Amino acid sequence: MGFTAITTVAITLFIVGVFSIIVFDIQSVLNSIEKEVEIAVYLKDNISNDLKTYLENEIKSWPEVESVDYVSKEQALEKFKAQNEGSDILKEIQGNPLPASFEIKLKDPQKVEQVALRFVDKDGKNIDGVDEVIYGKSYIRKLFSITAVTGTIALLVIIILVLATMVLIYNTIRLSIYARRKEIEVMKLVGATNWYVRAPFLFEGLFEGLLGAGIAVTMLYLLNKFLLVKGESAIIDTMHIKNLAILGSSNIVMLAYFGIIIIGGLIGILSSGFALRRYLKV
């Protein structure tokens, strides 16, 4: 009887689970990229030591700033050499054309533009001693909007899937109410209480929801064990990003499993409750 409903709950919640885990990982990838966001303030070669120290102290005093690193011309060159080892470009370099810079890390990456603009005066020119400020304006805006959009889309898809499952359970319970309508009629006529009539259907809904969720969790567990872990290690290897959901901590996976079970039970109880409200009027 409830086979269709159980299967549907299982498949839907499985999709919800996979989807949530993927979205969670996308979010954590994006978050770690966000954390990398920094402002590079390139200094003019002729900057005085006083001005340099003044700037460094000033930047350190801003509350948004987490850390400031001074990179001297020499360090910059070494870095450049290390990054381009073996390349012909190194032979072309004469002297040291690279500028010294401050690398600023922020506590909240969303404030990057606000901070960067402090190096520009009212007329739109850079302040004294500063040659150029780089913080990847458009790229950062996109990144932030991607983070927000993926979150919203994920939530929408999950809500739609859950609603679809509810409609299916609702229909199953409605069918089983229909199949037992004569029994219910007699129950009502001889004075069974409303809860006595409702309880078996609510129980049926709860059972279908929980069983479906259980199957979904089992499938997720298997998938996680045999597929996702490998896939994610690949991502980590290529993108050098840590703290992914499944690998990072098993607590989050357990939480997801627990959440799916709870959602399954709720879906079952609520949808049979709705079906009863409309069709029993006891």
Next chain:
Amino acid sequence: MNMIEFRNVSKIYENNTVALKDINLVIKKGEFVFIVGPSGSGKSTFIKLIIKETPVTKGTIFIAGRNICALKSNKIPQLRRNIGCIFQDYKLLSDRTVFENIAFALEVIGKPNYVIKAQVPQVLKLVGLYNKMDSYPHQLSGGEQQRVCIARAFVNRPPILLADEPTGNLDPATSEGIMKLLSRINLIGTTVVMATHEKSIVNSMRRRVIEMEDGLIIRDQKRGVYGT
């Protein structure tokens, strides 16, 4: 004591059909009352209002002195446990035996097993079906099925028994047996209200007759007959 009392009761269905118009009547404890009239005269509505299967539009109904119109929906089961109902189509569960059908009525109101085991055989003896308690409804004749229905309605010993065309599907001889059974139940002190349009039954019983037409009571006669 007034068992059933209607005060200015009107019932208008959602499709604007007027089923009852300003009905006033009193049925005393232990009475046997026929409600007669053509189809659509309001007989069935009359019965449905008493068990609160449908709400009144206007007026008040008192059952054993209690205003049932003010009854909250969670108190309706309590009301129905005090009113037995018999139907033209018996409403038996086809996948259960005679015993189980009657036991079901006690189970759903939470009676313990030992009460069920004591009361069901007793009521089956009363209706004359003690030796058929293991039969299924389809193995019984129409008259026997109606007896099961009566047994189920009466097993909880309700003070009121409502019968909506109980002999509608039965031949005259079988109907007579059913009427005898209802009379016996009435003699024990149960108030019986029976809606019917069968002339011969009403005429042979000589009980109170309330005649309805178009939602109005057009006659209320002690020891009456079907037609005037």
